[in-house]
Amino acid sequence: xxxxxxxxxxxxxxxxxxxxxxxxxxxxxxxxxxxxxxxxxxxxxxxxxxxxxxxxxxxxxxxxxxxxxxxxxxxxxxxxxxxxxxxxxxxxxxxxxxxxxxxxxxxxxxxxxxxxxxxxxxxxxxxxxxxxxxxxxxxxxxxxxxxxxxxxxxxxxxxxxxxxxxxxxxxxxxxxxxxxxxxxxxxxxxxxxxxxxxxxxxxxxxxxxxxxxxxxxxxxxxxxxxxxxxxxxxxxxxxxxxxxxxxxxxxxxxxxxxxxxxxxxxxxxxxxxxxxxxxxxxxxx
Amino acid sequence: xxxxxxxxxxxxxxxxxxxxxxxxxxxxxxxxxxxxxxxxxxxxxxxxxxxxxxxxxxxxxxxxxxxxxxxxxxxxxxxxxxxxxxxxxxxxxxxxxxxxxxxxxxxxxxxxxxxxxxxxxxxxxxxxxxxxxxxxxxxxxxxxxxxxxxxxxxxxxxxxxxxxxxxxxxxxxxxxxxxxxxxxxxxxxxxxxxxxxxxxxxxxxxxxxxxxxxxxxxxxxxxxxxxxxxxxxx
Amino acid sequence: xxxxxxxxxxxxxxxxxxxxxxxxxxxxxxxxxxxxxxxxxxxxxxxxxxxxxxxxxxxxxxxxxxxxxxxxxxxxxxxxxxxxxxxxxxxxxxxxxxxxxxxxxxxxxxxxxxxxxxxxxxxxxxxxxxxxxxxxxxxxxxxxxxxxxxxxxxxxxxxxxxxxxxxxxxxxxxxxxxxxxxxxxxxxxxxxxxxxxxxxxxxxxxxxxxxxxxxxxxxxxxxxxxxxxxxxxxxxxxxxxxxxxxxxxxxxxxxxxxxxxxxxxxxxxxxxxxxxxxxxxxxxxxxxxxxxxxxxxxxxxxxxxxxxxxxxxxxxxxxxxxxxxxxx
Ligand SMILES: Nc1ncnc2c1ncn2[C@@H]1O[C@H](COP(=O)(O)OP(=O)(O)O)[C@@H](O)[C@H]1O
Ligand SMILES: [Mg+2]
Numbered sequence: 128x129x130x131x132x133x134x135x136x137x138x139x140x141x142x143x144x145x146x147x148x149x150x151x152x153x154x155x156x157x158x159x160x161x162x163x164x165x166x167x168x169x170x171x172x173x174x175x176x177x178x179x180x181x182x183x184x185x186x187x188x189x190x191x192x193x194x195x196x197x198x199x200x201x202x203x204x205x206x207x208x209x210x211x212x213x214x215x216x217x218x219x220x221x222x223x224x225x226x227x228x229x230x231x232x233x234x235x236x237x238x239x240x241x242x243x244x245x246x247x248x249x250x251x252x253x254x255x256x257x258x259x260x261x262x263x264x265x266x267x268x269x270x271x272x273x274x275x276x277x278x279x280x281x282x283x284x285x286x287x288x289x290x291x292x293x294x295x296x297x298x299x300x301x302x303x304x305x306x307x308x309x310x311x312x313x314x315x316x317x318x319x320x321x322x323x324x325x326x327x328x329x330x331x332x333x334x335x336x337x338x339x340x341x342x343x344x345x346x347x348x349x350x351x352x353x354x355x356x357x358x359x360x361x362x363x364x365x366x367x368x369x370x371x372x373x374x375x376x377x378x379x380x381x382x383x384x385x386x387x388x389x390x391x392x393x394x395x396x397x398x399x400x401x402x403x404x405x406x407x408x409x410x411x412x
Numbered sequence: 413x414x415x416x417x418x419x420x421x422x423x424x425x426x427x428x429x430x431x432x433x434x435x436x437x438x439x440x441x442x443x444x445x446x447x448x449x450x451x452x453x454x455x456x457x458x459x460x461x462x463x464x465x466x467x468x469x470x471x472x473x474x475x476x477x478x479x480x481x482x483x484x485x486x487x488x489x490x491x492x493x494x495x496x497x498x499x500x501x502x503x504x505x506x507x508x509x510x511x512x513x514x515x516x517x518x519x520x521x522x523x524x525x526x527x528x529x530x531x532x533x534x535x536x537x538x539x540x541x542x543x544x545x546x547x548x549x550x551x552x553x554x555x556x557x558x559x560x561x562x563x564x565x566x567x568x569x570x571x572x573x574x575x576x577x578x579x580x581x582x583x584x585x586x587x588x589x590x591x592x593x594x595x596x597x598x599x600x601x602x603x604x605x606x607x608x609x610x611x612x613x614x615x616x617x618x619x620x621x622x623x624x625x626x627x628x629x630x631x632x633x634x635x636x637x638x639x640x641x642x643x644x645x646x
Numbered sequence: 647x648x649x650x651x652x653x654x655x656x657x658x659x660x661x662x663x664x665x666x667x668x669x670x671x672x673x674x675x676x677x678x679x680x681x682x683x684x685x686x687x688x689x690x691x692x693x694x695x696x697x698x699x700x701x702x703x704x705x706x707x708x709x710x711x712x713x714x715x716x717x718x719x720x721x722x723x724x725x726x727x728x729x730x731x732x733x734x735x736x737x738x739x740x741x742x743x744x745x746x747x748x749x750x751x752x753x754x755x756x757x758x759x760x761x762x763x764x765x766x767x768x769x770x771x772x773x774x775x776x777x778x779x780x781x782x783x784x785x786x787x788x789x790x791x792x793x794x795x796x797x798x799x800x801x802x803x804x805x806x807x808x809x810x811x812x813x814x815x816x817x818x819x820x821x822x823x824x825x826x827x828x829x830x831x832x833x834x835x836x837x838x839x840x841x842x843x844x845x846x847x848x849x850x851x852x853x854x855x856x857x858x859x860x861x862x863x864x865x866x867x868x869x870x871x872x873x874x875x876x877x878x879x880x881x882x883x884x885x886x887x888x889x890x891x892x893x894x895x896x897x898x899x900x901x902x903x904x905x906x907x908x909x910x911x912x913x914x915x916x917x918x919x920x921x922x923x924x925x926x927x928x929x930x931x932x933x934x935x936x937x938x939x940x941x942x943x944x945x946x947x948x949x950x951x952x953x954x955x956x957x958x959x960x961x962x963x964x965x966x967x968x969x970x971x972x973x974x
Binding site: 413474482485486489490492495496498502503504505507511512514515516518519520521559563 | 836839840842843845846847849850851852853854855856857858
């Protein structure tokens with residue numbers, strides 16, 4: 128029983144992170160049709176923000192507040208300098224954002240030096256959950272992730288900006304016709320996605336090995352989330368995260384992590400073959 | 413029965429809440445030429461998609477040579493002998509005119525006409541080496557007709573072949589088709605009434621997804637109701 | 647069209663001539679440097695054959711290079727297997743082709759193209775590298791496998807022994823030249839023309855009777871097979887195989903070679919591979935972490951300044967010159 132609960136909670140931790148990282152990708156890849164290979168670096172930058180704040184004596188919570196800001200700043204610059212000039216050239220976007228990704232990784236390495244960076248969680252110790260004992264910080268992580276997701280849902284469904292986004296997604300030309308500045312909306316949405324990914328980086332920092340190259344694993348997995356879940360709905364994002372995160376956590380118990388990754392990749396490919404529009408949007412085709 | 417090439421019976425299709433086509437019948441005999449006309453949004457392109465099997469009707473049936481082609485991959489449909497000119501001119505812009513026709517021939521199970529003959533048929537003999545992307549709009553339409561011919565079809569479906577053409581080009585296109593009449597069956601969807609008048613063939617008038625009238629074109633042209641919904645606008 | 651073919655053949659002949667006279671001027675070490683660069687050139691040509699003709703970017707091509715390399719290493723290091731070199735090469739080619747066939751089948755027939763394809767192949771590359779690291783009982787883990795013998799086989803009375811610098815240089819040059827020529831013939835002929843048509847408008851090509859997914863799949867498998875061959879050749883020349891041969895960095899470097907050399911030219915990517923590796927060695931001897939940084943900058947520069955590769959500078963200058971003349 129406690130084994131089951133622990134696996135479930137582990138899966139939930141991973142799923143939470145994937146949802147946060149995948150959200151930005153669902154916006155850029157899914158809705159704006161921009162393949163941003165530097166998305167993993169938003170996670171890295173968020174994690175480094177926490178490390179940096181802690182290393183100059185700040186608290187974890189201060190660092191966690193800095194993480195989305197760092198992600199947003201990098202995302203905003205990337206959008207202005209590169210992505211908006213390449214909307215009509217998808218392959219060029221891939222190449223340029225990959226270049227940026229390499230530059231950011233190497234820049235971080237040159238600035239902060241080689242080796243993994245230590246980040247301490249705000250709370251050590253475990254919590255007794257009747258059925259099992261579980262690290263307290265992980266529970267906090269899950270809580271913050273869920274609250275963030277809830278916030279995003281409210282933002283998109285209840286605010287004027289959310290309405291703009293939904294309109295632009297539905298029909299770009301029509302949105303321009305009714306006077307929505309689509310470029311600005313894209314830029315804000317992109318920056319927003321980067322901020323959420325930065326937050327995710329800050330959240331995983333105490334659990335992960337903080338390295339300049341850490342982003343690529345999140346990048347690959349988040350893309351799976353978006354591909355498997357389909358684009359255009361929070362439901363798809365959740366479905367994709369549950370699929371990828373759940374499968375990875377379960378497999379991780381049985382076999383080596385990289386074999387688990389390979390199986391998740393294969394499962395994702397097969398899922399896409401069977402439901403080209405994503406798990407969640409399967410009926411609409 | 414023997415010379416019936418394509419038979420659509422009681423075809424209907426729904427897109428969500430929209431009944432795009434309803435209770436349509438069409439019989440195309442071997443080597444016959446016929447036209448489908450109707451205002452924009454009448455469902456002409458959708459009907460063509462159903463006829464080629466790219467869209468599966470929600471009711472009714474379409475049989476080509478007695479087989480149901482609905483849901484087959486596109487290239488299999490082509491190999492059955494159904495050629496098609498799309499509404500949006502879709503040639504291969506990065507290939508020369510000649511290569512466009514070659515690609516079309518290579519796709520056919522048994523191409524007959526050599527490229528040179530095709531070029532002459534569609535009046536592009538002097539543009540063989542031009543990149544298709546650089547052709548004038550009307551010439552692109554012709555090239556597409558040429559590509560459809562290259563696969564030696566039993567049935568040629570044309571979606572608005574004269575869209576965007578000058579009146580002279582429109583007439584030239586009609587003459588092109590009249591010359592080909594008798595080699596295979598042709599179904600032309602059109603918007604331009606001068607073109608249909610020049611073809612002067614069996615005509616089906618669509619309106620809001622339904623059959624409004626059908627018969628020889630001179631009967632259609634003199635029909636009050638057709639004039640009201642459609643011809644009256646011109 | 648005809649003039650373009652003639653130019654290509656002219657450049658190809660020049661390169662072959664240079665490759666033939668090079669050993670008369672270069673020492674053994676320089677020969678091996680060019681030989682290894684040529685193998686990567688072959689790898690670049692294999693990517694270009696797919697990317698250049700289909701417009702679909704494979705972001706994990708090093709996976710096939712690595713698969714070829716590991717299979718070659720495992721076969722030749724196993725004393726129980728006779729004819730190690732020949733079987734190894736065949737196994738390497740077949741293994742890479744097999745993986746490409748499986749992945750390609752699901753993607754192409756599932757309607758996956760463009761960015762989606764790029765992403766899935768990127769993930770494939772990441773996973774291959776991870777597998778090479780963690781499956782250490784077979785792959786030797788992080789440090790890889792060493793002591794791979796040079797290629798040696800008998801074929802129709804001909805004894806081929808590539809343990810010396812010059813024979814191995816000649817062997818590799820000949821394979822690269824023949825493969826590039828063959829790929830060029832394929833891509834300018836019927837196969838390549840139809841691929842260009844599919845790239846332009848896949849639905850139209852299908853409506854003309856072409857089985858587009860199958861054609862893309864076969865092209866991808868052939869491209870992967872050649873990448874596997876390059877990997878097999880490389881590990882025999884280097885004598886070792888390591889996880890980074892299937893890694894993301896190599897996957898992206900090969901993209902730069904192709905992009906800088908000129909996508910779709912087959913020959914350009916080979917030259918791009920040779921020159922950029924020379925540059926890389928020079929820069930890395932200076933400061934090893936400078937190279938990835940520079941590589942990143944090259945990516946950005948290519949996109950914004952030279953979208954058609956280095957060779958396009960020549961074409962642009964020519965255009966400029968012609969334009970002036972016409973203006974006069
Ligand atoms: N895939 C589709 N989904 C929903 N509605 C469609 C689809 N295709 C066509 N329609 C609708 O069906 C109607 C007929 O369209 P169409 O066949 O293109 O008309 P026409 O070719 O006669 O101008 C239009 O109202 C159009 O909006
Ligand atoms: Mg139409």
